[in-house]
Amino acid sequence: MDKIRVKGGNELSGEIKISAAKNSVLPIIAASILGNDKVKINNAPMLEDVYVICNVLEELGCNISLDKSSKSITVDSCNIKPINANNELVKKMRASFLIMGPMLSRLGYCKLSLPGGCNIGSRPIDLHLKGFKALGADIEIGHGYVEARAKKLIANRIYLDFPSVGATENIIMASVFAKGTTIIENAAEEPEIKDLADFLNSMGAMIDGAGRGKIIIEGVDSLKGTEHTPIYDRIEAGTFMIAGAITHSKIKVMGINEEHLRPVIEKLKESGVKIEVSEEEQSIVVDGRNIIKSVDIKTMPYPGFPTDMQAQMMSLLALANGVSVITETVFENRFMHVSELARMGANVKIDGRTALIEGVPKITGCEVKATDLRAGAALIIAGLSAEGETDVTDIYHIDRGYVDIEKKLRSIGADIERYSVD
Numbered sequence: 001m002d003k004i005r006v007k008g009g010n011e012l013s014g015e016i017k018i019s020a021a022k023n024s025v026l027p028i029i030a031a032s033i034l035g036n037d038k039v040k041i042n043n044a045p046m047l048e049d050v051y052v053i054c055n056v057l058e059e060l061g062c063n064i065s066l067d068k069s070s071k072s073i074t075v076d077s078c079n080i081k082p083i084n085a086n087n088e089l090v091k092k093m094r095a096s097f098l099i100m101g102p103m104l105s106r107l108g109y110c111k112l113s114l115p116g117g118c119n120i121g122s123r124p125i126d127l128h129l130k131g132f133k134a135l136g137a138d139i140e141i142g143h144g145y146v147e148a149r150a151k152k153l154i155a156n157r158i159y160l161d162f163p164s165v166g167a168t169e170n171i172i173m174a175s176v177f178a179k180g181t182t183i184i185e186n187a188a189e190e191p192e193i194k195d196l197a198d199f200l201n202s203m204g205a206m207i208d209g210a211g212r213g214k215i216i217i218e219g220v221d222s223l224k225g226t227e228h229t230p231i232y233d234r235i236e237a238g239t240f241m242i243a244g245a246i247t248h249s250k251i252k253v254m255g256i257n258e259e260h261l262r263p264v265i266e267k268l269k270e271s272g273v274k275i276e277v278s279e280e281e282q283s284i285v286v287d288g289r290n291i292i293k294s295v296d297i298k299t300m301p302y303p304g305f306p307t308d309m310q311a312q313m314m315s316l317l318a319l320a321n322g323v324s325v326i327t328e329t330v331f332e333n334r335f336m337h338v339s340e341l342a343r344m345g346a347n348v349k350i351d352g353r354t355a356l357i358e359g360v361p362k363i364t365g366c367e368v369k370a371t372d373l374r375a376g377a378a379l380i381i382a383g384l385s386a387e388g389e390t391d392v393t394d395i396y397h398i399d400r401g402y403v404d405i406e407k408k409l410r411s412i413g414a415d416i417e418r419y420s421v422d
């Protein structure tokens with residue numbers, strides 16, 4: 001098992017390069033099976049979750065070539081076939097469920113193991129299934145599997161009770177060949193949704209309104225191959241911006257889209273961090289050399305403050321001047337990092353979905369455990385500022401969503417290393 005050891009106290013400086021968005025690449029790889037010709041994805045982040053979904057597509061009979069040096073992934077799905085449902089890989093990653101929509105469109109059939117919950121919540125799929133049924137699919141659930149069949153998918157109007165990112169993506173992919181006009185209302189507006197739509201439209205799909213709450217999909221007969229470069233990872237960028245703030249450093253983050261980062265930029269400014277965006281360079285300079293003030297955060301679907309930045313922000317606010325309130329409205333159990341931060345000396349009280357963070361003058365390093373992807377990142381950030389050494393265990397969670405996090409932080413002056421323990 002690997003661990004990451006951080007020695008706190010270093011001031012950071014220099015530039016850090018952001019990778020392409022994990023939460024864009026995963027649905028895009030799933031969507032690539034809709035093409036009747038090769039699809040090439042450039043600048044793909046070489047992450048554990050990317051390898052898992054590529055392996056799932058290979059189980060489907062797709063021919064995948066993944067070039068780690070050029071960071072490109074080519075998918076040829078001409079020999080695709082129904083998946084063996086009890087595929088261990090599908091159980092390994094929830095995002096594999098994103099192949100159900102494209103499989104329904106492509107083959108009219110898909111049987112997958114029910115994606116389990118995870119540490120942050122029960123992660124139901126009822127909205128995905130509501131969309132598939134509305135498009136004419138028959139859904140059967142039993143023995144831990146979901147089986148979906150559709151001789152013909154017919155367009156329909158679908159209202160999402162919650163703007164679910166995955167359900168929006170799966171329904172878009174299930175409706176691209178559905179005869180007629182499909183309308184998704186109360187759709188998720190995350191930038192990754194628009195990136196998926198841009199990808200599909202470059203293959204010949206007719207999707208309008210992605211990135212807004214109402215998406216209109218005109219069914220087409222087929223999709224061709226394409227080449228696509230995904231958007232930057234706004235959550236990775238936000239994570240490193242907070243690393244700059246918590247260490248009272250001035251750093252430049254290369255590879256950002258200001259609009260995608262608006263909620264994070266505004267909250268950091270409110271906490272006293274100086275922010276300078278360069279549109280043409282697609283970069284942002286973060287200057288955290290001021291005192292960090294307490295702020296209140298409420299996580300919301302985009303364009304609200306992202307739930308995926310909640311843990312990282314809590315690490316910063318644990319050292320802010322004053323009392324901050326964080327309300328987590330998206331997932332029901334996303335405060336697993338609180339007990340780990342408390343071991344470092346943070347003063348956080350939880351009441352249901354609300355956390356009260358009383359800033360403390362310092363936190364101290366110790367052994368802490370990553371409980372999920374973003375909690376792990378938050379603990380590394382806390383370690384950058386803690387007195388002494390912080391050992392973060394279970395870092396496989398972190399490797400699912402961050403490319404070379406310790407190398408990137410070391411490149412801007414952090415005293416951080418990955419080491420193996422048997």
Ligand code: EPZ
Pocket residue numbers: 022023024026095121122123124125126127128129162163164165166167188307308330331332373374401
């Ligand atoms: C995506 O997960 C992201 N993952 C998550 O990122 C992110 O936290 C989340 O969107 C919210 O932004 C990927 O894109 C691979 P949701 P997803 O469906 O699609 C409820 C990370 O750290 N819900 O928008 O699973 C659900 O219970 C990960 O990178 C239903 O009730 O999120 C949750 O409370 C973590 N029924 C809320 O919606 C459904 O059918 C948000 O879930 C589906 C969801």
